[in-house]
Every structure is written in C-alpha cells, then in structure tokens.
Amino acid sequence: MDYADEIYFGLKSVKNQRIWYDYLNVSNIDEAIKIIKLAKDKNKKSYIAANEVYSQREIENTIKTIKTLLSNGLDGIILKDINLASYFKNKTDIILSTTAIVFNASALNFYIRNTGLNRIVIPQHLKPSDAIDIMKIKGIQYEIFYFLDVYCRNVAGACKFHFFDGKIREKSNCKFKVNEENIAMRPPSIYDRAKIIYDYNKMGVKYIKLARDGSTDYKIKIIKEVDIMLSIIKKSSSDKVFIQAIKKYF
Amino acid sequence: MEKAIILDDILNKEINIEKYDFVYSGSEFCFKKIPSPDTIKKIKHKNIVLMTPLLSDNSLKKIKKILDLIKISEIVINDLGLLEYLIKKHSEIKINIGRVLATSLSYSLGFGKVKETITKHINAIEIDNLIEKDINLKNKKLHFHYPFSYLTHSLICHFKIDNKCNCFTSYTKLDSAEFSNIYAKQNAYFLYEKNISSNTLIKRMVYHWIKN
Numbered sequence: 001m002d003y004a005d006e007i008y009f010g011l012k013s014v015k016n017q018r019i020w021y022d023y024l025n026v027s028n029i030d031e032a033i034k035i036i037k038l039a040k041d042k043n044k045k046s047y048i049a050a051n052e053v054y055s056q057r058e059i060e061n062t063i064k065t066i067k068t069l070l071s072n073g074l075d076g077i078i079l080k081d082i083n084l085a086s087y088f089k090n091k092t093d094i095i096l097s098t099t100a101i102v103f104n105a106s107a108l109n110f111y112i113r114n115t116g117l118n119r120i121v122i123p124q125h126l127k128p129s130d131a132i133d134i135m136k137i138k139g140i141q142y143e144i145f146y147f148l149d150v151y152c153r154n155v156a157g158a159c160k161f162h163f164f165d166g167k168i169r170e171k172s173n174c175k176f177k178v179n180e181e182n183i184a185m186r187p188p189s190i191y192d193r194a195k196i197i198y199d200y201n202k203m204g205v206k207y208i209k210l211a212r213d214g215s216t217d218y219k220i221k222i223i224k225e226v227d228i229m230l231s232i233i234k235k236s237s238s239d240k241v242f243i244q245a246i247k248k249y250f
Numbered sequence: 251m252e253k254a255i256i257l258d259d260i261l262n263k264e265i266n267i268e269k270y271d272f273v274y275s276g277s278e279f280c281f282k283k284i285p286s287p288d289t290i291k292k293i294k295h296k297n298i299v300l301m302t303p304l305l306s307d308n309s310l311k312k313i314k315k316i317l318d319l320i321k322i323s324e325i326v327i328n329d330l331g332l333l334e335y336l337i338k339k340h341s342e343i344k345i346n347i348g349r350v351l352a353t354s355l356s357y358s359l360g361f362g363k364v365k366e367t368i369t370k371h372i373n374a375i376e377i378d379n380l381i382e383k384d385i386n387l388k389n390k391k392l393h394f395h396y397p398f399s400y401l402t403h404s405l406i407c408h409f410k411i412d413n414k415c416n417c418f419t420s421y422t423k424l425d426s427a428e429f430s431n432i433y434a435k436q437n438a439y440f441l442y443e444k445n446i447s448s449n450t451l452i453k454r455m456v457y458h459w460i461k462n
Contacts, residue, residue: 083362106331125405
C-alpha cells in the first residue's frame, strides 16, 4: 500500500468482474474493513469494485454491504450498473468501470447524468485518437489500466468466456485454433501498448491502475515499473524518444 | 412469428430475401461493417433493420449520416450514445437492444433507473440462447437469433493485415479440445446451439445464414 496512491478490492459477496476467481476477492466484510482502515491510516483512498449488473434481489444486499463499507471509511465505488449508481449518486465517489463499455462522448454524458460519476476508466480497446471527444468533457477525471501488464483481447463487460457453460477456467478459455493455427485475438505489442499510455498521459489521464492479478511482490515490481515509465514519459521530448527509451528499459 | 435473415453481403444470391419479413444489415460487433447508405439502398426489401455495434465518436457520426440520408424504420443498437441520439432526433425509429448491450445490461433492464432511462424507449430485445436467461421483461418483444449465441468480441483485430480486414466472413468452426461448438465470424465468437426457446415473448426469429 505504501507504493500506490489508492487501493481497490473486490469482495466475494459483491458480484464483480473477477468474481470467478476467489484469490482476486477479499473473503468477507471484516477483511474489507481492515483494508479500508489500513488505507486510511496511510492516508490513501480505497474503492470497491462492484462492476457488474445486479438483479433486483442482488442489489439490496449489494447496497447494504457498500453502505457498511462507506460508514467505515470507503471512499467510493467502481461500478457500471446505473441502478446501483442511482442509489449512491452524490453520496460517494463514483468511478465508471471499463465494463460499462463507454466508447463515445454521448454515452459518457448519458452515464454522467444518470450516475453522477467523477471518474471514468477508459476502455482498453478505445484508441487515444478515438477518445478525443470523450476527453473534452469537463469535470471528469480519467483513468487507464497499465496496459503493459494487462490487456484482455475481448471487450470487458460483454464477454461470456468465463462463465457461459458454468465452468471457471483460467486464461486459456479464450484461445482457439483453426487448422492448427492459433487464432486468439492478439493484443498490440508492448511498445504499442506503451505508446497508448504515453498518448493518454499527454491527453490528460491522471490515474493509472494495476489489475488485481498477481502476488504482492509482483505488484510492487509492477508499480516500480510504472514509476519508471512515467518518469520516462516526463523526460521524453516526443513519442519517438519515449519508445526508444522504453525499448531500452523494458 | 416474424422471420428475419441477417444479410452480410447484398450480392449473396443464395439467400432469397423475399422469404423473410425482415432483412438485417450491418453488424453488432464491427464498426468496419457499418454499411454505406448506397449499400443499404441496394437492398430490395421493404423491412430493413440496421444493426450497429459499439461506436467511437467517429463511427457514431457515420450512423448519424445514414439515418439522415435513409429512412430506417428499425435499428439494433449496442451503444448508449446512439440511444441518446435516437431518442432526441429520430423518435420515429423502432429501437431494439442488441446482444452486446443486452449482455452488458442484462438483469438491470428490468427495474429502477435503467428501466426508466433505457428500457422504456425500447421496441424489442435481440436475444439468443445464452442471453435469454438473463433477460426477464414481461412487456417487451424478444427477437431470437438462431443458431449462434454471442460469446464475446474483440476490438483488437488480429486478422488485420496491411491495414485491411482479413477476418472470417462466414461462421468458422474453431478447434478446441474442450468445445465442439465454438465458432468465429468477423471479430466475434459464438456458441452454436440447436435449441429454440419456447419463450412466448419471442415474436421474431432472426436466422444466421450458414454457408453450405
């Protein structure tokens, strides 16, 4: 926690985009409160990922749980569900998850009106050149994932590979072959992904987020890597200089 | 029961579109497959349904242009930005929620703020075998896509060679030790299932043409 400015977590009892993986979720509310308190002690902010949609039955428990966490110092919610957001609108910080699949300024305005969001996590498949109109919207903060560490091939928020037949699989569930050739959707090269981070930084993105996957040691390693990248961006006079430096360090 | 066919290629002579009440043109998944106004004009059918994917601002502009140039009576949307535009500017067009958006909004469509801001503007929901169990609306029509159910899609097109699309133009079976029924087409993955739901809200069958 000393290495990051903010922390977010999933909770087993609150459906979220990584609910299939036990190890990516805090097991109970007491554990979650411990994390929130620890963050407070260290003067950091904490957020819960509640970034799925909820049935009428599920939403009552979700609201109850989040209210308990907020009363213990939680700073906000990463969400996509407009029904959930409408309950917490103007009561806490709302961060719109990538799972809301917002790809244009009109869609973002729709969510702003209906959720009271303060920040959006830009979908990883939205190119910086396609996000210009979105980022003209004032009063919103922008966040991206650290794409060098995590880059899903498919559109987060509209992907059933994890659960469509009721079996939980690891990453291999989206790799297939045709005539012996692997046709899994290839993500961009790490240099292209670094360039996306560079462009978004220059466009005014203030937050860079690490995914939940990986051990604590791995996380610390990645945060240090992010720090190096951000300092290279700061010192680079152009994207070409930046990519040259990235090739040297990564 | 209405019958519809998805028409990927207007030159496909193997499909007799007169047999169908509706012809779907466009794509729910790929913005590169948004047809031009001229292409739509060439479809000789009285009931054309325009399918649209998730839209960047530039793609949204293309759709707006189509709607300004051509009289479209029914549209499948997968983007809330387009919904905003249709409500404000084209209230005469029947709006159907597409399978990407239906997957994303799922149970939330049935109540609360989502019902008030989205569902009330909707004519029908495009569903398939996988989506159906997550949609529980008593007063909206359902259009059942058959026999391919949407699994996911990518917007990082690995098939792109020399800046041109090179993806599967027709449903192509994927090799998998675990599954015998996964297919890819364009930038999307599907589950092939022969079951047809008996849900009484299904008012239209939307057939996906499979090359023999």
